[in-house]
Amino acid sequence: MHGTQIRFQAVVWTFGERDFAALLMDGHSPHEPDALPQAARSRGLPLTTDIRRVPLAPVPGWRIEVTSEETSRGRQTRLTVHWPRVSPLLSHADVDLPQRWQQLAVTQRVGLLLIGSDLVGDRDLPERVTRLAESGSLAAGVVAFRSGSAFQPRTYDRIVGHRRARRPVNR
Template sequence: MHGTQIRFQGIVWTFGEREFAALLMDRHSAHGPGALPHAARSRGLPLTTDIRRVPLAPVPGWLIEATSKESTHGRQTRLTVHWPRVRPLLSHADVDLPQRWQQLAVTQRACLLLIGRDLVVDERELPQRVTRLAESGSLAAGVVTFRSGSSFRPRTHDRIVGHRRAARERRPVGQ
């Protein structure tokens, strides 16, 4: 994808009453308007014609990884999107993720990945845009495994770890 500028945005996507951390990706390229979704589909991310029917099983070979570290500008988070190729699709890109996105990604260990044309738009227009792209066969989407790097700590890390610890303490012995 040489000569391609990939744009991305983390949002919280709601299906009924269930929320997911979602990563939207699109691109500006001289390779044609469907180059990135086509490349994603050829690497196993399914074509989606109905956003409400995205399978919840993680897509094999795909992984979103987040790392963060303290810098002179505050806490800096970077995302890498691995796909079934030697090089990542997106590598160590600086991103500002909503707090709820981070909570969902860490607790669910998965993200909804949406790749299409002009997805990174005003969030008020997003549901209609995603629906139109899906219905026209121009959207690749799937649930992707999420992994946080050793230094990634969302703002709610202590609460999440404390919750898991409390759950382990309530578990009966021998289980």
């Protein structure tokens, strides 16, 4: 996959009545457009021919990890995608994640990972995902999610200097 450019996009994906933090990934290679989905499938991320039937058990060896730290440029959020190889598939990429995505990932401790050709884009996402799945060009699965020690979802604001009052203990 030398020379492959990986693009990604964080979206909230709904199955029935349940929302998931979904991470869409595609790879652009001048020589082999399906290199990334093929590599993902060979590392255990299942081929998906019907997006409505993705198993909800986490895929072993795969994990989405998000860390956040304060820098001189402000808060930097970084995304890493681990797969069953020594080095990560995607390592410490700067990202701005939607608030709802962050909240879902942190509370559910899993994310939905979708890897296909020309998957990332702004329009017609459900149709594009369905088309890739039906053509046998989509690898998808639920994967573990872990947040780094300094990661705080933007939806949980801290109140500086505020302490919760303690109740006296009855003796």
